[in-house]
Amino acid sequence: DSGVTQTPKHLITATGQRVTLRCSPRSGDLSVYWYQQSLDQGLQFLIQYYNGEERAKGNILERFSAQQFPDLHSELNLSSLELGDSALYFCASSAGGTSWTQYFGPGTRLTVL
Amino acid sequence: AQSVTQLGSHVSVSEGALVLLRCNYSSSVPPYLFWYVQYPNQGLQLLLKYTSAATLVKGINGFEAEFKKSETSFHLTKPSAHMSDAAEYFCAVSDQGSGGGADGLTFGKGTHLIIQP
Numbered sequence: 001d002s003g004v005t006q007t008p009k010h011l012i013t014a015t016g017q018r019v020t021l022r023c024s025p026r027s028g029d030l031s032v033y034w035y036q037q038s039l040d041q042g043l044q045f046l047i048q049y050y051n052g053e054e055r056a057k058g059n060i061l062e063r064f065s066a067q068q069f070p071d072l073h074s075e076l077n078l079s080s081l082e083l084g085d086s087a088l089y090f091c092a093s094s095a096g097g098t099s100w101t102q103y104f105g106p107g108t109r110l111t112v113l
Numbered sequence: 114a115q116s117v118t119q120l121g122s123h124v125s126v127s128e129g130a131l132v133l134l135r136c137n138y139s140s141s142v143p144p145y146l147f148w149y150v151q152y153p154n155q156g157l158q159l160l161l162k163y164t165s166a167a168t169l170v171k172g173i174n175g176f177e178a179e180f181k182k183s184e185t186s187f188h189l190t191k192p193s194a195h196m197s198d199a200a201e202y203f204c205a206v207s208d209q210g211s212g213g214g215a216d217g218l219t220f221g222k223g224t225h226l227i228i229q230p
Binding site: 033043045046058092103105107 | 145155156158203205216217218223
């Protein structure tokens with residue numbers, strides 16, 4: 001158990017809908033990262049937050065957005081969903097600063113029908 | 114831009130044999146390198162990391178990796194494979210972030226390790 005929690009574990013929705021994925025980092029970790037894992041694209045970094053502020057962006061679509069709240073949990077919002085958005089979405093956390101280790105949550109499997 | 118190449122999408126070894134999973138990276142600055150393992154229907158677990166200290170890095174479950182700058186490689190090895198090692202293995206690279214710790218990781222496409230009894 002990495003200490004990173006993600007909810008829900010599974011999510012099934014329809015095209016055009018909007019969903020929110022939630023992540024709670026390890027106790028004390030300030031950085032949260034979001035990744036997407038799909039068969040065709042592999043594991044891709046989406047976005048990073050550090051202590052409530054956006055720190056780095058990867059291959060995140062404009063239809064996707066994220067935020068980190070004062071209690072450090074994070075949410076990834078996916079809107080106007082398409083079939084191709086079906087994937088595993090992972091959250092990871094790290095202490096930040098000079099810490100380089102990212103601890104991954106169990107993931108949320110999103111299926112868009 | 115960083116990139117990671119993992120040679121061999123599938124590697125099959127016999128139980129008790131040497132495991133060698135290959136990883137080559139491309140980075141414009143000294144990289145930080147990681148190996149993660151993913152078991153079916155689970156998240157990623159860190160096996161080991163290189164962060165510019167010793168070039169030979171020991172990790173969990175008997176795995177180790179050697180950073181070779183001249184070859185831009187960070188291959189993962191284990192002297193004797195066990196059935197429980199069957200999983201997907203990912204090599205990843207990160208540059209130093211802007212003060213909030215590491216940037217997002219760039220992953221290789223993964224190597225599926227198969228252990229033959």
